[in-house]
Amino acid sequence: MRTHMVRTGLALGALAALTAATAPVSASARQAEPPPVLVDCLWHAQVRPAEFILACGDGNSRLVSLHWSRWDERAATAEGVNMVNDCKPYCAAGRFHDYAVTVRLDKPQTWKKDPKLRQYTRMTLTYENTRPERLAQTVVYPLWS
Template sequence: MRGSVVGTAVTLAAGALLTAAMTTATASPPPTAPAPSRTGASQPVLVDCLWQQTVRPDDFILACGDGNSRLTGLRWSEWGPDGATAEGVNMVNDCKPYCAAGTFRSYPVTVRLDGATSWKKHPEVQRYDRMSLTYPEDRPEGFKQVMTYPLWD
């Protein structure tokens, strides 16, 4: 009987702690950095592999087919009709000896978006059509210091 009372008390205490933790988490102030936005009616958007439009994303997949190149930790200093600029890291799989057994390596990078034009899928939305990556230090094997890519339409 005593074991049953102790077990019930432990269960009730755990439930109270969980409730307190959830209440505290939901009452917490919003983070200081703005979260990525899924809308962008008044400003250009970045269209991802899944045709989702975002503004100031934290991460962005460059190699949609296999995910072997992605941008992470993006910190945007500009975002507007004339372009967008961020600092972040390009995580690239070296694919040695082959991609499934490769190692992801990180390279600091400056990201520049420009060429805001109407998006074919939603002509009322302006989307960036070009991305340039500048590697201030090391860069992936075979990459130039500045790599420019067309973006999805």
């Protein structure tokens, strides 16, 4: 009888361990994953950066004073300023102008450089009032990886 109770206990313990191992990942375990990142011009992963260069080649367009209200597994949203050089008469002699902008990041995918991380792959800028010449009120950019 005692042997039967020990075997039953072992079988129930094994069943409990197997159930725990094959159960779906809980919400708290998913939250332990690092949030998606924004990859900058130097291939650094950033979370909630205060600034971000859009024109990596010459720095003539950058986001500054970013205040993030959302940063999660699906999207990120910030208010800030897009500083854009008018390049008149040419970029070295141009003036920077500031434009209030809402920034949205989305479409996170696995980052090729570090497959343990996911990166946002699309940025949408929506200009609040005025906007740079030749740009629409809303502009969508694919982000590099």
